[in-house]
Amino acid sequence: MKKFTLNLKIVFSFTACIAFCVFSGFDLPEENTVIIQNILTKYYDNDSQIKDIKRFEINVTNTGFCRYRKVFNNGKQEYFAFNLARLKSMDYYGTTTKGELYLRTKNDDVIVQTRNDRAGDIDSMGTYMVIPLKNIEVSELNALAENFKKMNATLLVHK
Template sequence: MCGIKKKILLAAIFFAVGTSYCFKSAMTGPDWQLWTNKCLMQSYDSSADPKLKKFEFSVTTDAFIRLRKTYAKGKEEYYSFNLHQLNDLDYVGNTAVGTLQLRTIADDIIVQTRNDRKGDVDSMTTVLNIPVKNMEPERLDSLKEALNYFKSKGL
């Protein structure tokens, strides 16, 4: 019975930590990854693009951030870069709605477009603009901390 109580207590603590966006220094890589993916998926403002059918966000354990957008007519946009290349993170907007800007020093962000009427395009850029909603200052600070955790991991 004691083991069950301990698990419930640990689950409650993990939930409280994740909900309040406060971190303890003992968070592991999987903890950071879980929280970062959850934060990005919950914060992404898909209403900013009415033609968007589906989106997938992920941060991998090897410090890659990936965003795939699929539109109603089949067009896909794919963005990817290694967080070791992250130079700066800016936020433009208010707590209700805004844009998270991930910047690299050089053209390190891969941009691929598929099934577009204008043709498939592969290019590189230095800024990934992410429309977000409900970005409280504490959540933004925690997201910066999480991305910096992945950035600082050794290659």
Template sequence: MKKFTKNLRSLLLAASGLVLCAFSLEGLLNEDAVYVQKKLSDHYDVAAQGADIKRYELNVTNTGFCRYKRHFANGKVEYFSFNFSKFKDLDYYGTVKNGRLFLRTKGEDVIVQTYNDKKGDIDSMSSYLSIPLRDMEPEDLTDFLEKFRRINVQLAAR
């Protein structure tokens, strides 16, 4: 009976440890997603997107999705989305003042959808997502890469 009780305690201890680890990973993922969302919003370059874009939405969710939507003045909407579990690398082309951040995926994992276009609604896939940014220091890019990779690892651990 003592052996059974000891095994039961060990099993309960291991199970509670797994539950705590799961919650801590979830918390880290949420923190990183909120941080990345804020940084991308702070550095988004409205001037570089063009006068024909009426508004934009840029979201990083706690489930690991990056979503970017552009609404044009003529009614056209472009929507881009990918999961950070497919994230491969990032590139930045431009200067400290302004440039474009390219988020690259392992394959053609970025969903691209176009609505209300003269050519019709178009669904396709891409291997990158491009976001116009301003005031980007090299440290900011390093920080982005670190956070993106950490989100990728946390999603893989789920």
């Protein structure tokens, strides 16, 4: 009976180790989207924007869309969105104190919309989206780039 119990413990331990190794090796897309959104929101530079910005929204969805919206005090809205599967490169221009993050796409893949503007509502397409950042360390930029790569690869596999 002791031998049976010992064998049962060994089999159970081995099965638990295999299950742990298998499930810990997968990165869920939800993790990448949460990390990307948290970094962009945490280090967003609201001070560099025009002083009449009422609020901003940065949203990264599980389906791979990156959305950036600015609402001004006068009611004007600017909206930028693109699918992360179309992301070509990420460039950061500036210092750790202040800079701009350029998210570049392969073609004209960035949706650009302006609402409630004096010039009228404008819908167009662009090749990049610019997000102002401040007080961001190089390690955070590297983590952001790595999560963009992981999300891009995941989206291309599921496409």
